[in-house]
Amino acid sequence: MDTLSQLPLTHDSILDALKEVMDPELGCNIVDLGLVRAVELIGAQIEVSLTLTTPGCPMSVSIAEGVRNALFTFPEVEDVEIVLVWDPPWTPEQVTPAGRTALGWVS
Secondary structure: OOOHHHOOOOHHHHHHHHOOOEEOOOOEEOOOOOOEEEEEEEOOEEEEEEOOOOOOOOOHHHHHHHHHHHHOOOOOOOEEEEEEOOOOOOOHHHOOHHHHHHOOOOO
16 A cells, blocks of 8 residues: 555645656656645545646646546545646746756756
8 A cells, every 4th residue: 555545635645645746758746846836625525736837748648647646545535626727837936946956957
């Protein structure tokens, strides 16, 4: 059994699970890339507001599938909704310090 699925379902545990979802092109997780805009837990449903690096991102289906797979590891989750948000657009400034390190952007 996945150790993340043994954690209580909280905002932090959801973000920890989403850190397991990698952008396949960049090799960095979607949280540290700044792609996760908001997470809302509503009963047994999780709503994730997510952006992508570009509107035509070729990895959008893969990332969405990764989000669903990561969140359905929690036994109490019955539904995952992904809302794509384009405003404001993603910029490299939204990458966390950990993401910058993963991307080799350390100065």
